[in-house]
Amino acid sequence: MLSKYSLRLPKVVFGGENPTEEMAAALKKEGAKKVVVFTDKSLRKLGLVEPTLEAVKAAGAEAAIIDDIPAEPTYSEVQNVVDQVKGLGADAIIAVGGGSVMDSAKLAGVCATDEYTVHDLLADPTQASKKIKMIAVPTTAGTGAEATPNAIVAVPEEELKVGIVNDGLIADYVVLDANMIKNLPRSIAAATGVDALCHAIECYTCNKANPFSDIFALEAFDLIMNNIEAACDDPEAMGAKRAMQIASFYAGIAITASGTTAVHALSYPLGGKYHIAHGVSNAILLCPVMHFNEPAIRERLAAAYDRAIHAGATTVEEKSAAVIERMDQIVDHLNIPKKLDELGVTDASVDELAGAGMKVQRLLTNNMREVTLEDARALYAQIL
Ligand SMILES: NC(=O)c1ccc[n+]([C@@H]2O[C@H](COP(=O)([O-])OP(=O)(O)OC[C@H]3O[C@@H](n4cnc5c(N)ncnc54)[C@H](O)[C@@H]3O)[C@@H](O)[C@H]2O)c1
Ligand SMILES: [Zn+2]
Known part of the structure; x- marks a missing residue:
């Protein structure tokens, strides 16, 4: 047992079903005009991204979708995604997916800058700081990545997976929409x-x-x-x-x-x-x-x-x-x-x-x- 301990949490957590209005209100509150939605192609095909796109529209913001996030990505695969985000001028990132998508989005939220790369964070995670607000919509239940300050990437040269831990990796908003996991195989x-x-x-x-x-x-x-x-x-x-x-x-x-x-x-x-x-x-x-x-x-x-x-x-x-x-x-x-x-x-x-x-x-x-x-x-x- 520790003698000193602390609790760090996302700012707002929505529970229930179909939280489109709440998500739209959160985006408006953050002044988001350009939102990048992270997901993967199979989740998109299943229609799981639609409610998020509706919320972005209802907030009067524009959405760009990145749907080629691989499962359990390596740090260089995440870096490729981060590089795509850098050019988009995003002021919010929404992750609709399992741990792989959420971890990639969390890293993009701190790495969309030229100060350091994902690889740099493996050696020194303390240099990370949040650059873009991040909303997590988990579609698995799950990794809990929507709550944690961790992002896990594969490091092929060490044949290991490595956790990068920094408070900047905690999602700002979490949306626990039961519809997302209804048809989970x-x-x-x-x-x-x-x-x-x-x-x-x-x-x-x-x-x-x-x-x-x-x-x-x-x-x-x-x-x-x-x-x-x-x-x-x-x-x-x-x-x-x-x-x-x-x-x-x-x-x-x-x-x-x-x-x-x-x-x-x-x-x-x-x-x-x-x-x-x-x-x-x-x-x-x-x-x-x-x-x-x-x-x-x-x-x-x-x-x-x-x-x-x-x-x-x-x-x-x-x-x-x-x-x-x-x-x-x-x-x-x-x-x-x-x-x-x-x-x-x-x-x-x-x-x-x-x-x-x-x-x-x-x-x-x-x-x-x-x-x-x-x-x-x-x-x-x-x-x-
Ligand atoms: N950040 C953290 O705190 C933390 C904690 C534990 C694990 N992780 C990491 O998370 C990753 C694993 O995440 P995961 O277990 O959520 O799986 P995942 O994100 O890798 O997804 C696995 C597969 O499930 C599919 N899928 C996801 N949701 C679906 C749905 N609703 N319906 C149909 N298919 C769906 C995806 O398309 C993918 O093919 C690993 O990289 C792991 O190391 C992170
Ligand atoms: Zn785990």
């Missing part, structure tokens, strides 16, 4: 939902956990554990989908106040080298890392059980075991791969993965149980 809802689950339980069992982060992490954990299956299985379960959307936002706030731990740290090389989707690599690592951490986080796991699961366990040991077992059942139920060999990773990669994972000290130092190189090797070997 099951496999994407499952992987992104388990990512949010990891955020919640990692932040709750982190060295940096504190009263601010605990409120958001525990509420997110409860909402996710009790809604993720229905939200993924039943296209009509709007109540469960809404709960997931709010929970992933809360879990993002928990990241801001606390931090993720060894699940995310060891997941980064799987994304960086094997391009395994962020939610999938986290889902594979979640229960093995929780078992590894269990002796150090038992009381906290038991408290998470008390909050979210009501299945008759009585002792701390029983509760802590039951909470990990329930998370494992959820990953099984959602048909997310549980082993790396299904994803083309072989035994020969264990040393390389462990070496790369150990570089993610920013998150490993958050882990309540120390992770040595030997431990990292054993954890990767376990999921092969």
